[in-house]
Amino acid sequence: MSRGFSTVHPTVCFLYYLLLFALLMLAFHPVILFIAFISGVWLAALQGQGGSIRGTLRFCLLPSGIVIVVHSVFFNVGSTPLFAIGGKPIMLEAITYGITMSLALIVLFVWFLSYNQTMTAERFLCMAAPLLPQVALVTMISLRFVPLLKERLHQLVLIQKLRGLDVYDGSMVKRAKAGAQLLHALFSWSLQEALETADSMKARGYGVTKRSTYISWSMTRQDWLVLVYMIVTGGGGAWCWLIGGHGQTAYERMIRVGWTIAEWGSIVLLVLFLCIPLVIELKERWQWHCWK
């Protein structure tokens, strides 16, 4: 069942992640991204995703490397040349920008780990159901249908190999023909079962009246607290960051030395914002520890 940050009302959780991703895009700065990276990894680890973090980082290694190299070589804007490749100067600023971009990529992936853990498809649909009941229902049905379709296709490919229909063997034409035949069979099979599903839905009163929903979330005291706290810290952080920038672009800010007071305030508020799920997770652990 749900624990830690997952106990928070799904709408509040969803708004939190929405605000978080918006803030990261707005404050495109290596320091902020680095803090977000640390807290994201910590949260994912607390939510029991140690294995996935390693997988994600390994997955990100190549794309972020490419981003850094491409950016350093092809964008020679800046004033601090480090060295030259083939007569072309490589700027410190370009490298910094490349690193920031790849860092943003990694941070996005890391936070998505905890997003998936917190906002499961089921919780997302529970949130969406009162707003868009039909869409939510169709989405839930397809959640079951897609894996079923994959399993059926797998069965067909396996069984039909022995009957001479092989999509992995023979000439291109023969393989294409076999593929078409298999898809045709998959279609008939799924249609046949869908007819039975329709019967079973009808038999259980689908469409006789307006549907009700089993799960109804209500906002608890903690949910309101989280909501207010995140609007204050997140919104405040964004505001401070905007007024502290003197109208400079993200690129100009990145290479500027020294920060304004508003920017310092923004960093503090953003750290507080990033800590919300961590605090909830850690609080639960602490309570458990004391209880023992």
Added chain:
Amino acid sequence: MALLEINDVSFVYPDAERPALLGVSAVVEEGEFIVLGGPSGSGKSTLLRHMKKQLLPAGRRQGTITYDGVALDEQPDARMAQEVGIVLQNPESQIVMDTVWHELVFAMENIGIHPEDMHRRVADIVPFFGMETWLYQPVRQLSGGQKQWLNLASVMLLHPRVLLLDEPFAQLDPVTVRAFVQLLQHIHQELGITIIVSEHRLEELLPCATRLMIMDCGSVIYDGPVRDSICKMKAKEDKSFLPYLPSATQLYLACPYQVDDISTESIPLTVQEGKKWFAALPAPALPEKNKVPIRSEEAGEPLIWCENISFRYGKDAPDVLHRLSITVYQGECLVIMGGNGAGKSTFLQCIAGLVIPQRGTIKWQGQQRTSLSMKERQGLIGYVPQNLFSYFIYDTVEQELCHAAVDGSLVEEMMVRFGLREVKGMHPYDCSGGQQQKIALACALLARPKLLLLDEPTKGIDPKAKQDVIQIIRTAREEGMTVILVTHDTEFAAQSATRCAMLFDGGVAAIAPSRVFFTGQLFYTTAVNRIVRQHVPDAVTIKDIYAYWSIK
């Protein structure tokens, strides 16, 4: 007042030549447990669908159906959806949602039941069904039996007065069927719900029922309290429905040495009652020990050697097959039995080359080779899977057969032999379960394989079709084919096997000639053997006893 009244109902499906129901009348009282028997296509499903407003089939209909005194089509939809629940044959296709709890509440949400009431009902029904531990699992992780369990629970949450079940056990294994029958009995006795079940095999079900209806060609042939219906059969000397009854009852009805003053009450339905009745038979009916001759089958040359094969589906998954060794001989019919998840189907797929074992070798006779190409396998092996929807790929039966045939001129002959002429223009899906099995077998045989691999060929088919399958296997063996089949059906295994093997925990736990195999087991043996084993330990099938009594 009767709960359901069906008054002289006749029904013809659109484009059908003969009626699916012909002057059917039945009165269902509250609290009955009715078993509906009869061959496929006799109108059982059509009759059940006539009791459920939402599933009334389209077509020409005569006669009246009333529920609780009011005509069925005038009853409000919401009431009929709740008070009459139906569970269909295929466990998989009835499920709409992705997780167990969501599927459970789907029906209640449709009716618009208040969340508070829904919570109460779930808390009430889930423990009754013992589903607490898998409430939050995704549906795809459930076994077939659990899926059917879930379908029943979802219907029960609507608090129905009548429960209709259309061949609910056809896709389940015998252990699950037993649990399911017990559950139905609880629902009937403790909750007082009226139950109507249609089924081919009544071995477990009939002892719980209060009333037996037998249908044929759209009409109700027998109807009445279970033992009265059987009595009528005996009075009429009607043997056509014998194979639908439990083994004990079959023996009773066929026995030429009847005690005269037998009352209706003493007709045996269960193994226990059968044992008692058999022991009380007069002397000539009881053979001296071991009088049934053992037919010895000569073993041919070895065809396949499996040596220490191990197989698992994933890196961290447990071994499905673990160091399994077995030799298959030419011309034999080897039956593989075992519980759910014992690796039976996986073993067949290993032999067919559809999955490759991670360790061990499978050697083929003559070639002394461990790997065959897919082309060679196609000529050598005929494989019929459990789910025939993955086997059929064409739109008509005839195309299906022509695609499979090595020699196209044999198709016509095969259709005549298997009685498939009248369905040749139909889509394979529209044929009955028995016909589908015959089409698949015909396809496999038309490829002229040396080895026939059959996975659960008797699943969901009626006793007549089962006899046909047994005959087809016998003929194939006479033509020199080797057969390996996987089944849960002990009666079927005893009639077709020369050797039986029991898989357990990934390996072969026992392997012996069929008769020796069945007489050594308590559970994995036929009901007939359990009934007569004290007197005739070697008798396994009804035919063995018939042979002793010298009747056909």
